[in-house]
Amino acid sequence: MVNFGKIKLISRSFTTLSSAPLRICVVGSGPAGFYTAEKILKAHEGVEVDIIDRLPTPFGLVRSGVAPDHPETKIVTNQFSRVAQNDRCSFFGNVYLGSSISLPELREMYNAVVLAYGSESDRSLGIPGEELAGVHAAREFVWWYNGHPDCRNLSPDLKNTDTAVILGQGNVALDIARILLRPTEELAKTDIASHALAALEESSIRKVYLVGRRGPVQAACTAKELREVLGIKNLAVHIQQADLVTKPADEIEMKNNRIRRRVYELLSKAVPPGHTPVLGQRELHFVFFRKPDKFLESDDRSGHLGGVRLEKTVLKGDDELVNQVAVGTGVYEDISCGLALKSIGYKSVAIDDLPFDNYKGIVPNVGGRVVTDSLQDHMQIETGLYVCGWLKRGPTGIIATNLYCAEETLACISDDINKGLLTSNSPKPGREGLLQLLDSRNTKVVSLDAWKKIDTEEIRLGHIKNKPREKLTTWEDLLKVASE
Amino acid sequence: MFISRFYRQGAHTIKSLIKAPAFIPKTSHIPVVHNRHLPALRHESFCSGAAKQDSEEGNQENQKINVTFVDKDGEETHIKVPVGMSMLEAAHENDIELEGACEGSLACSTCHVIVMDMAQYNKLPDPTDEENDMLDLAFGLTETSRLGCQIIAEPELDGLHLAIPSATRNFAVDGFKPKPH
Ligand SMILES: Cc1cc2nc3c(=O)[nH]c(=O)nc-3n(C[C@H](O)[C@H](O)[C@H](O)COP(=O)(O)OP(=O)(O)OC[C@H]3O[C@@H](n4cnc5c(N)ncnc54)[C@H](O)[C@@H]3O)c2cc1C
Ligand SMILES: NC(=O)c1ccc[n+]([C@@H]2O[C@H](COP(=O)([O-])OP(=O)(O)OC[C@H]3O[C@@H](n4cnc5c(N)ncnc54)[C@H](OP(=O)(O)O)[C@@H]3O)[C@@H](O)[C@H]2O)c1
Ligand code: FES
Numbered sequence: 001m002v003n004f005g006k007i008k009l010i011s012r013s014f015t016t017l018s019s020a021p022l023r024i025c026v027v028g029s030g031p032a033g034f035y036t037a038e039k040i041l042k043a044h045e046g047v048e049v050d051i052i053d054r055l056p057t058p059f060g061l062v063r064s065g066v067a068p069d070h071p072e073t074k075i076v077t078n079q080f081s082r083v084a085q086n087d088r089c090s091f092f093g094n095v096y097l098g099s100s101i102s103l104p105e106l107r108e109m110y111n112a113v114v115l116a117y118g119s120e121s122d123r124s125l126g127i128p129g130e131e132l133a134g135v136h137a138a139r140e141f142v143w144w145y146n147g148h149p150d151c152r153n154l155s156p157d158l159k160n161t162d163t164a165v166i167l168g169q170g171n172v173a174l175d176i177a178r179i180l181l182r183p184t185e186e187l188a189k190t191d192i193a194s195h196a197l198a199a200l201e202e203s204s205i206r207k208v209y210l211v212g213r214r215g216p217v218q219a220a221c222t223a224k225e226l227r228e229v230l231g232i233k234n235l236a237v238h239i240q241q242a243d244l245v246t247k248p249a250d251e252i253e254m255k256n257n258r259i260r261r262r263v264y265e266l267l268s269k270a271v272p273p274g275h276t277p278v279l280g281q282r283e284l285h286f287v288f289f290r291k292p293d294k295f296l297e298s299d300d301r302s303g304h305l306g307g308v309r310l311e312k313t314v315l316k317g318d319d320e321l322v323n324q325v326a327v328g329t330g331v332y333e334d335i336s337c338g339l340a341l342k343s344i345g346y347k348s349v350a351i352d353d354l355p356f357d358n359y360k361g362i363v364p365n366v367g368g369r370v371v372t373d374s375l376q377d378h379m380q381i382e383t384g385l386y387v388c389g390w391l392k393r394g395p396t397g398i399i400a401t402n403l404y405c406a407e408e409t410l411a412c413i414s415d416d417i418n419k420g421l422l423t424s425n426s427p428k429p430g431r432e433g434l435l436q437l438l439d440s441r442n443t444k445v446v447s448l449d450a451w452k453k454i455d456t457e458e459i460r461l462g463h464i465k466n467k468p469r470e471k472l473t474t475w476e477d478l479l480k481v482a483s484e
Numbered sequence: 485m486f487i488s489r490f491y492r493q494g495a496h497t498i499k500s501l502i503k504a505p506a507f508i509p510k511t512s513h514i515p516v517v518h519n520r521h522l523p524a525l526r527h528e529s530f531c532s533g534a535a536k537q538d539s540e541e542g543n544q545e546n547q548k549i550n551v552t553f554v555d556k557d558g559e560e561t562h563i564k565v566p567v568g569m570s571m572l573e574a575a576h577e578n579d580i581e582l583e584g585a586c587e588g589s590l591a592c593s594t595c596h597v598i599v600m601d602m603a604q605y606n607k608l609p610d611p612t613d614e615e616n617d618m619l620d621l622a623f624g625l626t627e628t629s630r631l632g633c634q635i636i637a638e639p640e641l642d643g644l645h646l647a648i649p650s651a652t653r654n655f656a657v658d659g660f661k662p663k664p665h
């Protein structure tokens with residue numbers, strides 16, 4: 001059986017080789033896009049894959065999400081770069097699906113399109129005061145310190161307050177807490193954007209609150225990130241001992257989930273008994289069982305954030321099959337702060353002519369095949385249109401999750417090739433057509449070689465400052481270096 | 485025995501918490517896959533607590549052990565692995581498809597392998613907290629899961645069988661099921 005699969009694969013490769021290649025376009029060059037491209041290229045010898053991205057730079061959140069002090073995590077870009085070097089693969093940056101080119105146009109040019117453009121907006125809290133100066137989405141703040149050109153000018157005010165409140169306790173929230181609290185001498189050796197490093201060096205923030213609407217057993221972070229934030233030099237960690245008391249439902253959750261158990265273990269040992277904080281230490285407060293109620297305006301600075309009102313919660317639901325949910329108790333308390341970061345999850349953006357599930361914030365799909373209408377009975381498959389990564393599953397999971405996600409999407413593509421649903425019998429213009437159209441629209445495409453120029457320049461600039469890389473953070477600089 | 489190992493791991497976690505380093509050692513600039521001696525070094529730095537007893541250090545250099553990889557389709561590949569080399573590196577040198585997104589720097593969990601024999605699993609040094617943190621996130625975790633980049637060939641591991649878990653197939657259905665403890 002096993003060998004049979006392999007033989008089939010080889011014979012398929014021969015048949016496709018003789019005719020025009022099957023042309024597939026992958027939209028988005030994050031982990032989902034690159035893993036899908038890699039797997040298609042490996043499984044199908046006669047296929048050409050073009051990867052487009054709206055940015056002049058590849059790698060998605062590996063470049064603009066993964067924290068600057070996590071260089072080991074970014075090593076995966078070596079693998080992605082090898083994929084991009086494949087003779088049958090091309091990278092075209094600065095190509096924006098939905099504005100440089102529409103989805104129907106793209107589908108016209110390729111035999112198949114795989115959408116992997118991630119989640120570039122934010123889940124909303126829907127509480128009063130979100131418009132106040134000093135309230136930011138985590139995504140924007142992360143893009144700012146990671147030098148994403150769209151948030152170059154965010155300029156979060158870190159100088160007029162000593163307190164930041166982060167809403168949410170996922171890994172993104174912990175990343176942000178670490179960036180705010182870590183000694184800047186340590187950050188200076190990373191590829192953090194220089195504008196962010198300068199602002200952090202002048203930051204007056206001493207206290208960071210990480211606020212979760214549920215308890216320590218339900219904290220969404222993982223042990224690795226938690227261990228790291230707890231290990232920050234010269235940091236006093238605060239947790240209310242009463243919050244660490246568990247209920248039978250918590251015990252069940254921990255029994256069924258190794259991550260929850262290990263995270264709870266770390267939290268419950270984070271503050272040694274009898275520990276008294278040293279004066280002048282930075283503080284990290286884990287606040288549990290509190291949900292955001294409203295952002296409060298500052299008394300002395302109109303239009304600015306002065307604090308966050310939280311409502312105390314209790315957990316409901318102790319059935320082992322149902323997640324415990326936070327329910328408000330009508331008891332409120334305020335935390336004064338000048339900076340609030342909403343880290344409650346990302347959300348994907350719809351584009352024209354693409355089925356989209358607004359409630360879940362994903363493209364409706366079955367195992368990676370895009371379907372119109374999520375009404376189960378009338379589901380219709382969009383032939384030749386696939387989805388992968390956060391756009392397919394929602395905004396959770398680590399880089400590796402996208403590897404398995406790509407395997408699933410590949411299985412759909414391979415299946416459709418085998419069934420003859422995707423053939424190169426009706427040849428498509430592919431990259432030639434794409435480049436012609438973009439040229440006629442004066443879109444400056446950033447090729448792989450042009451990206452390499454950016455890469456080389458960033459590494460050169462980084463070298464001068466003793467950083468692994470100094471990111472170019474404006475569209476102008478990126479496009480200028482790319483076209484040199 | 486097996487159960488006690490897991491308890492020990494728990495204790496391990498708690499103990500090391502207080503002195504937890506803010507940083508795990510950085511190895512990002514080391515081209516791991518091309519240098520056979522580095523993984524061993526790294527391994528030792530992570531396992532500082534459980535020092536290895538290298539009685540036969542002298543002739544270990546040239547010694548090789550037999551390792552069998554069982555891939556996603558159940559197909560076996562038998563290879564010889566020099567003592568001191570990591571299983572990730574050995575897999576790559578032998579064109580075995582084991583992912584290694586972070587190239588052995590303990591930051592990805594894609595090199596997840598399942599030790600197919602409990603007795604062999606028990607011969608391995610305990611996973612460090614850092615390895616356990618990554619194992620937390622491994623796809624299809626089992627009782628005998630380890631990270632391929634952290635298993636270093638030792639003479640006593642001769643005959644090691646490692647399964648590469650599949651995302652699209654349920655492993656248990658296809659024959660191999662880790663023995664319950
Ligand atoms: C702040 C943060 C930190 C993280 N840190 C880690 C970590 O340390 N370790 C880990 O394993 N995981 C981490 N993750 C998770 C990991 O980054 C994601 O699982 C992964 O990046 C999702 O991959 P993706 O390809 O679906 O999306 P993305 O990585 O977001 O890639 C999407 C790509 O599509 C492009 N794009 C968007 N819209 C368009 C358009 N209209 N046209 C063309 N291109 C478009 C974008 O520019 C981007 O390059 C982190 C996530 C976040 C948010
Ligand atoms: N180092 C890493 O491996 C790393 C780093 C960063 C990110 N990532 C991954 O990237 C993914 C995204 O991370 P994330 O932190 O954005 O998401 P996340 O893990 O889903 O966390 C979201 C947090 O927001 C809370 N929340 C959601 N809605 C809320 C509301 N209306 N009010 C109050 N709180 C609310 C959640 O609490 P509830 O649980 O109560 O809903 C949770 O604490 C995760 O899978 C993460 O593991 C990994
Ligand atoms: S290769 Fe990344 S953890 Fe082993």
